[in-house]
Amino acid sequence: MKPATKELGRFIVTSTLLSGSRPQLERGLHAAGSIMPLGEKAWLLCAVGTAGSVRNQLLQYIGARDILTVIQFDPKRTATHNAGPEMDARLRAMLYLEDGASLANCA
Numbered sequence: 001m002k003p004a005t006k007e008l009g010r011f012i013v014t015s016t017l018l019s020g021s022r023p024q025l026e027r028g029l030h031a032a033g034s035i036m037p038l039g040e041k042a043w044l045l046c047a048v049g050t051a052g053s054v055r056n057q058l059l060q061y062i063g064a065r066d067i068l069t070v071i072q073f074d075p076k077r078t079a080t081h082n083a084g085p086e087m088d089a090r091l092r093a094m095l096y097l098e099d100g101a102s103l104a105n106c107a
Contacts, residue, residue, distance in 0.1 A: 006048060007048065008046060008047070008048055008106075009046075009047060009048070009049060009050065009051075009054075009072050010044070010045070010046055010072070010073055010074070010075060010094065010095060011044070011045040011046075011047060011051060011054055011070050011071060011072050011073070012038070012042060012043070012044060012045075012069075012070075012071045012073065013029065013035075013042065013043045013045050013054070013058070013068070013069070013070050013071075014041055014042045014043075014068075014069045014071075015041055015042075015062065015066060015067060015068050015069070016041065016066065016067040017041075017062065017063070017066045017067075018063065018065045018066055018067075019062065019063025019064075019065060019066050020063075021061065021062050021063050021066060024061040024062065025058065025061045025062055025066075025068075027061060028057065028058045028060065028061030028062075029043055029045060029058065031057075032045060032047045032049075032054060032057050032058065033045055033046045033047030033048065033106065034046040034047075034094065034106035036087075036090060036091065036094060044091070044094055044095075045070075046094050046106030050072060051070045051071060051072040052070075054070045054072075055068060055070045058070070075095040075096065078091060078092070078095060093106070094106045
């Protein structure tokens with residue numbers, strides 16, 4: 001088993017919650033790092049770890065039949081429509097981190 005990384009990563013987290021565990025999952029997302037809702041079932045998450053370690057951390061907050069997907073990515077470009085300047089600014093701050101950035105840079 002590979003050791004967990006200590007590097008800050010960016011993740012898209014999506015869910016299909018059959019158990020009604022949305023409040024618990026949102027608590028888990030906040031505990032994992034900085035989040036920004038992207039829709040009813042999707043979040044942008046800035047957290048330390050890998051897609052697997054983030055998934056494992058979030059599993060304790062959802063039901064046994066719930067579906068969870070965690071995608072780690074390296075952002076290159078973004079585009080929004082009608083998101084407003086505040087969301088655009090926060091999206092850029094969370095996505096385009098300099099090397100050595102910390103969770104404080106994701107807020």
